[in-house]
Amino acid sequence: MENLYALMDTLLPFEVFRFSFMKNAFLAVLLLTPLLGLLGTMAVNHQMAFFSDALGHSAITGIGLGILLGLRSDLMAMLIFGVVWAVLICLIKQSGSASTDTIISVFSSTSIAAGLLILARGGKFARYSSLLIGDILAVTPEDLLSLAIALPLGVILWAAMYNQLLLTSVSPSLARSRGIHTRLVEGAFVVLVAVAVMLAIRWVGVLLINALLILPAAAGRNLARNSRQHAVFSVLIALFSGILGLILAYHQDTSAGASIVLVAAACYALSLLLRRWRK
Amino acid sequence: MPLHRCALCHIDLDQVSVRRGGQLLLQDVSMHIHCGQLTVLIGQNGAGKTTLIRALLGEIPHGGAIRHVDSAGRDLAHLTTGYVPQHLSFDPEMPLTVTDFLASAFSRRPVWTGIRKSVRARVAEALADVNAAGLGDTPLGRCSGGELQRVLLALALHPAPDLLVLDEPVSGVDRNGLKMFLDTVTHLKETRHMAILLVSHDLRLVREYADHVVLLDKNVLAQGQPEAVFSSPAFESVFGTGAEKTVPPRPDVLLPEMLLTDTPPAHGGAAHVHTARESEAPQPDVLLPEAPSAHGDAAHTHAAREGEKSRPAAGLSRIARITSSPRSKASAAPAADPGAEKEADR
Ligand SMILES: Nc1ncnc2c1ncn2[C@@H]1O[C@H](COP(=O)(O)OP(=O)(O)OP(=O)(O)O)[C@@H](O)[C@H]1O
Numbered sequence A: 001m002e003n004l005y006a007l008m009d010t011l012l013p014f015e016v017f018r019f020s021f022m023k024n025a026f027l028a029v030l031l032l033t034p035l036l037g038l039l040g041t042m043a044v045n046h047q048m049a050f051f052s053d054a055l056g057h058s059a060i061t062g063i064g065l066g067i068l069l070g071l072r073s074d075l076m077a078m079l080i081f082g083v084v085w086a087v088l089i090c091l092i093k094q095s096g097s098a099s100t101d102t103i104i105s106v107f108s109s110t111s112i113a114a115g116l117l118i119l120a121r122g123g124k125f126a127r128y129s130s131l132l133i134g135d136i137l138a139v140t141p142e143d144l145l146s147l148a149i150a151l152p153l154g155v156i157l158w159a160a161m162y163n164q165l166l167l168t169s170v171s172p173s174l175a176r177s178r179g180i181h182t183r184l185v186e187g188a189f190v191v192l193v194a195v196a197v198m199l200a201i202r203w204v205g206v207l208l209i210n211a212l213l214i215l216p217a218a219a220g221r222n223l224a225r226n227s228r229q230h231a232v233f234s235v236l237i238a239l240f241s242g243i244l245g246l247i248l249a250y251h252q253d254t255s256a257g258a259s260i261v262l263v264a265a266a267c268y269a270l271s272l273l274l275r276r277w278r279k
Numbered sequence B: 001m002p003l004h005r006c007a008l009c010h011i012d013l014d015q016v017s018v019r020r021g022g023q024l025l026l027q028d029v030s031m032h033i034h035c036g037q038l039t040v041l042i043g044q045n046g047a048g049k050t051t052l053i054r055a056l057l058g059e060i061p062h063g064g065a066i067r068h069v070d071s072a073g074r075d076l077a078h079l080t081t082g083y084v085p086q087h088l089s090f091d092p093e094m095p096l097t098v099t100d101f102l103a104s105a106f107s108r109r110p111v112w113t114g115i116r117k118s119v120r121a122r123v124a125e126a127l128a129d130v131n132a133a134g135l136g137d138t139p140l141g142r143c144s145g146g147e148l149q150r151v152l153l154a155l156a157l158h159p160a161p162d163l164l165v166l167d168e169p170v171s172g173v174d175r176n177g178l179k180m181f182l183d184t185v186t187h188l189k190e191t192r193h194m195a196i197l198l199v200s201h202d203l204r205l206v207r208e209y210a211d212h213v214v215l216l217d218k219n220v221l222a223q224g225q226p227e228a229v230f231s232s233p234a235f236e237s238v239f240g241t242g243a244e245k246t247v248p249p250r251p252d253v254l255l256p257e258m259l260l261t262d263t264p265p266a267h268g269g270a271a272h273v274h275t276a277r278e279s280e281a282p283q284p285d286v287l288l289p290e291a292p293s294a295h296g297d298a299a300h301t302h303a304a305r306e307g308e309k310s311r312p313a314a315g316l317s318r319i320a321r322i323t324s325s326p327r328s329k330a331s332a333a334p335a336a337d338p339g340a341e342k343e344a345d346r
């Protein structure tokens, strides 16, 4: 870790990165935003923006249940609950019993209510309010290590399922006729999104995590003409927003998550203008 | 026209029934889909045509048996099916080109990392085979109904299927476009080794192109040669009395009239075809509409655009294209000798 810090000092001799907490935050942004940007492309194309929003909310319940069950690690509790929750939504959606929007809305509000019920017992919710806003300056070297493992794993999984997921999003029926296990592929995708969201949520916060997943991909989509451009633009915009947002937050002494999302939103607005202008 | 080019195999449906949500959607459907023949499923909306296809594809559970057998009734191993679905449900704003779409099916390499040259070449060839060569860079969501249909056909033909299933690929496509499509399908039938099952509502074109017609309404009401089915009492009870008369017989019987009504001028083809049809079919409720608005989707919204763009002359160049693809070249040369062709198809 020390070597890495020394390397960063030579490569990025800026005042912003003087403190190691800023170095950690910077590395976390470098590791996390590309993965969210990539996954976001399909979340947007699959019309799952609302789904990932609900997934973020389920983190509250995850932590609540973790406390009830006496789990030591909040992250573990969120991961397990998030994955279970995602698979459940996916199963109900695939059984085709009601419209997706409605199902997700029901899940989302249920999980928030259940989480609040547990966390707010005895009026102690304030202790968990950081969960809502996130704190990217609290990233530890151990977190970075787990991120460094999660990122390549996530990208590999993503690469392995992408084509099948793409065909499924165009026509599940057609995909099945070509031997694709559409349910399995969709399930794997929501699990991957759930894991990425839960890893990021402590730093970005429940309120904003979805924006980080959706905004870069939505902006990239306005500029892209094909799948490759979509992925490239989305990752670049995610990285750009992450880094610029972090630096702005440092200078303005404000929430990093919020400024990252605002930069991404500005990118989105710009992409809309560019798209109009190009037509 | 030789119908049983390959008398070797067929798909054998034996008393297939489908039950969904306590409702019997299909009951004891028995039919054969022969290799080298165009089998057309007709029937009203909700008759169960798509349901039968989904059972055939193994998408929904069914009773009875579906087998792929050779002429002696022995089971053949794997049945490769190419499928063109009735409609797609994707976001038309998705940044996905036709090439991306086909490459994602042809190759395992994720298309966002780029597309290999060899895969690009295969995609281009597949598109050229169905007269869609210029569509590679078009976003999938901007394809017109007829273009989308050809792209889906290109996909369904790779890998080479034993059975090609085309579920009503007519939605949002004018008669001219459908004719072009059917010409392509007929050419495939004659040059490649496959059985073709088509769902269509355009009874006139069905009569012209089908080898075998199956009239479905939960079960098989009538099946056989087009003429036989169209003059059956069941046909009359489904499509109304006199419906048979509004559907002119095959062009080889009534060639001059067909040429007059079916060859539109180079410009404004769609409008012309429609007037021709209206004046010919005085009972519009008798002749089923070509593009039932219930399943418009992306394809349907482009109907008008397709009308503007349809190029009647393109049908010929397509045939030329198909015969010049390496695979069919091998079989096209000795076309006079069915035996040699079978060899080439292997
Ligand atoms: N999953 C399902 N559960 C219950 N009923 C269904 C289901 N899918 C289809 N049906 C019903 O089965 C019947 C046949 O539907 P199908 O889609 O096979 O008709 P079709 O012949 O393809 O009609 P069209 O010409 O409109 O395409 C319809 O009445 C439909 O409502």
Ligand SMILES: [Mg+2]
Pocket: B049, B050, B051, B086, B167, B168
């Ligand atoms: Mg149908």
